[in-house]
Amino acid sequence: MTSIRSFAPGRVNLIGDHTDYNEGFVLPAAIPQTTVVEIAPGSGRHVVYSATLRRRVEFDDTGELHDFARYVGGCVRVLTEKGIAVPPLAIRVASTVPVGAGLSSSAALEVATLRALSHLLGLDLSPVAIATLGRRAEMHYAGVQVGIMDQMACALATTDRMLFLDTRSLDYRLLPLPPNSDVIVVDSGQQRSLAGSAYNTRRQECHRAAAMLGVASLRDIDDIGVLHGLPSPLRERARHVVSEDQRVVSATTASAEEFGALMNASHQSLRDDYAVSTPALDALAAFLREQPEVFGARMTGAGFGGACVALARAGTAADVAARTAAHGRDRRWKPVVPP
Numbered sequence: 001m002t003s004i005r006s007f008a009p010g011r012v013n014l015i016g017d018h019t020d021y022n023e024g025f026v027l028p029a030a031i032p033q034t035t036v037v038e039i040a041p042g043s044g045r046h047v048v049y050s051a052t053l054r055r056r057v058e059f060d061d062t063g064e065l066h067d068f069a070r071y072v073g074g075c076v077r078v079l080t081e082k083g084i085a086v087p088p089l090a091i092r093v094a095s096t097v098p099v100g101a102g103l104s105s106s107a108a109l110e111v112a113t114l115r116a117l118s119h120l121l122g123l124d125l126s127p128v129a130i131a132t133l134g135r136r137a138e139m140h141y142a143g144v145q146v147g148i149m150d151q152m153a154c155a156l157a158t159t160d161r162m163l164f165l166d167t168r169s170l171d172y173r174l175l176p177l178p179p180n181s182d183v184i185v186v187d188s189g190q191q192r193s194l195a196g197s198a199y200n201t202r203r204q205e206c207h208r209a210a211a212m213l214g215v216a217s218l219r220d221i222d223d224i225g226v227l228h229g230l231p232s233p234l235r236e237r238a239r240h241v242v243s244e245d246q247r248v249v250s251a252t253t254a255s256a257e258e259f260g261a262l263m264n265a266s267h268q269s270l271r272d273d274y275a276v277s278t279p280a281l282d283a284l285a286a287f288l289r290e291q292p293e294v295f296g297a298r299m300t301g302a303g304f305g306g307a308c309v310a311l312a313r314a315g316t317a318a319d320v321a322a323r324t325a326a327h328g329r330d331r332r333w334k335p336v337v338p339p
Contacts, residue, residue: 003040006115008108009033010097011153012185012309012337013300014162015259015266016248018274020147021203022210022241023168023219025248028153029161029177031185031337035095035108037072039116042090048072051094065141068093071106074141075113078133084121091116098336100191102301106142107150110134127155128170145200164252168219178256181295182317182338184310186288186324189332190280192305199302202274206241209234218242233275240273260296260311264289267298276303284308284324284333291320307336 009030016026045058048069057069061080065073072093076086091113097105111134118125125133131151138146148167157163161174177183209230210217218241221227227238247262254262267285271277281299288297288310297310312320321335 003038004116004120005036005038006112006119007034007036008111008115008154009157009159010035010103010105010108011150011157012103012183012307013149013153014183014309014311015251015263015298016149016244017266017270017299017301017303018202018206018276019219019241019244019248020149020165020167021145022147022206022245023217024241024245026149026153026165026167027162027248027251028149028157028165029163029183030153030157030159031097031103032159032339033096033098033103033336035093035097035105035112037109037112037116038092039113039120040090042088044088046073046076046089046091048091048093051092068109070142071109071137072113074137075110075117075134077141078136079114079117079121079123084123086117086121098187098307098334100305101187101336102192102299102303102306103185103336104150104154104301106138107134107146107154110137111151111154128152131155145203162252164248168217175252178254178259178295178311180314181256181259181311182314184288184294184297184312184317184321184324184335185300185307185337186284186310186321186328187307187332187334187336188278188280188284188305189328189334190278190305192302198276198304202237202276205234205237209238213238219245222246236273236275240269243269243273256295256311256313260294263296263298263309263311270299270303274303278303278305280305280331281308283331284328285310287324287327288320291323293320 134151293316300309
């Protein structure tokens with residue numbers, strides 16, 4: 001067997017956060033930054049070297065996985081669980097996807113790893129199969145009960161189109177961005193860790209709310225009025241999810257101005273009802289919204305830190321990003337898109 005080199009992009013979610021594990025709708029796009037995984041036959045234990053972190057990790061088919069081997073080793077193990085023989089491997093990882101910014105660095109690593117394994121072992125895995133296996137790896141070996149959005153976006157999305165995904169059926173369409181618009185992504189400088197955050201708690205709260213409403217998931221609720229009988233904070237959590245699903249569907253046919261207004265409403269809902277924003281994210285989103293070229297801005301991803309995304313008038317993204325970086329230099333605001 002020869003070495004195989006595969007890659008996957010990070011993603012930014014334009015709108016539709018915390019809806020995927022509620023079987024709802026999401027609207028992400030890929031970002032230019034990618035994770036590259038090179039796999040070759042090895043000997044003895046699996047060896048993974050991260051050129052980005054300058055660290056080496058070894059693992060085998062048993063025992064606890066540590067560090068970034070939770071993601072790479074998790075991908076190996078979900079294949080062996082399916083009865084696929086995986087020989088000892090030498091794996092090299094290099095990534096430009098920001099870590100801890102809510103831009104799916106872990107999903108990009110999982111998708112790139114599974115793509116490489118699929119080629120190396122002749123598995124011919126489809127993008128949806130790769131996304132599903134990547135999600136399983138993160139849930140079982142990284143301990144984060146993620147939805148399917150991140151892996152599907154890293155497996156299917158492009159930088160110039162939006163991925164409209166129904167996370168219940170996994171039906172998807174690639175749609176154009178709103179006319180006369182460009183995407184801006186800025187890292188707030190506040191890192192977050194899903195496993196160490198309230199992410200899993202939010203998921204449990206949604207499941208409790210759905211059970212109290214007598215539905216399989218909050219996706220099945222389309223009337224916010226029925227949520228009034230829920231106790232707080234379940235009422236607020238459910239209100240975000242139901243209204244966010246409605247915003248995603250509206251965004252698929254929205255003008256740039258309408259899309260921006262939906263983004264602004266999404267941020268408010270994530271901040272007030274879902275309680276996953278932070279002062280750093282609020283300040284960054286507010287500054288972006290103040291720029292005359294910007295239609296709207298919101299935190300993106302799971303929250304508790306990370307990045308904000310904005311929609312700006314076409315041709316102005318670089319100027320707005322540079323202005324934002326200069327204003328937030330002391331707060332470590334760093335543009336991701338445009339790079």
